[in-house]
Amino acid sequence: MRRRTLLAAGLTIPLAALQRLDDALAVPPQPxxxxxxxxxxxxxxxxxxxxxxxxxxxxxxxxxxxLASAVEAAERADTPAAWALVSAAHGLATDTLNKVGNKPSARLTADRSMLYANRSEDPVAKAASARALGMMLRIQGRPDLAAAVMSRGIDQLTATGVRTTAQADMHLRLLCARAYTHAWGGDESRALEGIAEAEQAAARIPAMAPTAMPFAVLYRANIAYALGDPRTALHAARDLRDGMYPTPERRGRLHTDLARFYWQWGKPEETTAALLTAHRHAPSEVLDRPSIRRIANELVERHPRVAGARHLARAISRPQALPTV
Known part of the structure; x- marks a missing residue:
């Protein structure tokens, strides 16, 4: 069962690397x-x-x-800052493992991120770990508990006065994530109220405005998608552009989200175009996210004559240049 779980994840990532990471969570290597x-x-x-x-x-x-080095360094230093670094490393591991489809290990690293954040007593670390754990609880079909975990993180941040950029950024992320969680739980009212609150928070951060508002708006679109309304999702995302997102991963994510909206609406040609654009920005967003790879596979099988389908078929079948591990 464990091997099948790993095979289902990370579709172009060497199985040996995934196995090594999974093993390291059980028996951390010595730095x-x-x-x-x-x-x-x-x-x-x-x-x-x-x-x-x-x-x-x-x-x-x-x-x-x-992960191993961060834990070893924190055990020696035993300072709040060192434990906050351990929590952040496990939060990054959660995002990565979740993205490549290894949900059980992602839940484990989310739990550890929360444990180390509490040890650090850092409000941003606690909020970040609340987002990670809440995300995994939502994916496991427990939206009410996920929202409660995120609400606690929001309350802890609010108690600080949200004075720093790091606090404001994490506050926005948690507001968006909680609203999205309500949407997947079928609570449209709380989802829409939550994303409106997030957009207001984004507007209050002048230094972050160029990236904060597009971040919140894309979440609004995804909330409509989660509620089963792809037309509203695409309308919400109509003004979003590549240049609003500072990294290849975020630009790729914009277009995989658009692909999901088009696919839900039954628009294979537009889905193909969005997937190809995502692949140009960040191939792993199409190749290594099982949910997106599944859409791509189904599209080329069901609609082989759609414009761009041959190109997409080549893109998802072509081996990627991977590092030796």
Whole structure:
């Protein structure tokens, strides 16, 4: 069963790398040499760049060492900042494992992110771990509990006064994630109230406005999709453009979201165009996310004569250049 779970995830990521990461969560490897928290922070920034550039294969290969080194450094330093780094590393692992479809391991890293965040007593770390854990609870079909976890994170952040950019950014992310969770739970009223609150929060952050508002608007579109209304989703996303999103991963995600909306509406040609655009920005967003890869596979099988279908078929069948692991 474990091998089948790993095979279902990370469709172009070497199975050995996924297996190594899964094993490392059970028995963490010994770091080759001790690292200081400042070095862990640098490694974490590098890992986030891999996520932002959609280098999922490289990130999966790097995570076992990052997680083990972060925990070892925090145990030696035993400072709030060091434990916050451990929590952040596990939060990144959650996002990565969830993206490639390894949900059981993603739930495990989300739990650990919450544990280490509580040890750090850092409000941003606690909020980030609440988002990660809430996301996994939603995916497991427990939207009410997921929303409650996120609400606690929001309340903890609000108690700080939301004075820093990091606090404001995480506050916005949690508001959006909670509204989306309500949508998947079928609570349209709370979902729409929640995303309106998030958009108001985005408008209050002048320094973040260029990225904050497009982030919230795309969530509004996804809420309509979760509620089964692809026309409203596409209408909400009508003014969103690639240049509003600073990283390849976010630009790829914009177009995979548009593809989902078109596919739900029964528009195979538009779905194809969106998937091809996503693949140009960030191939892993199409190739390594099982839900998106499933749409691509079904599309080329059911609609082989749609414009762009041959190109898409070649894109999803062509082996990717992967790092040696």
């Amino acid at each position: 080759s040499q001790p690292a200081e928290p400042t070095q862990i922070a640098q490694q974490l920034r590098a890992a986030r760049r891999q996520f932002d550039t959609s280098d999922l294969a490289g990130l999966v290969a790097a995570l076992p060492g990052l």
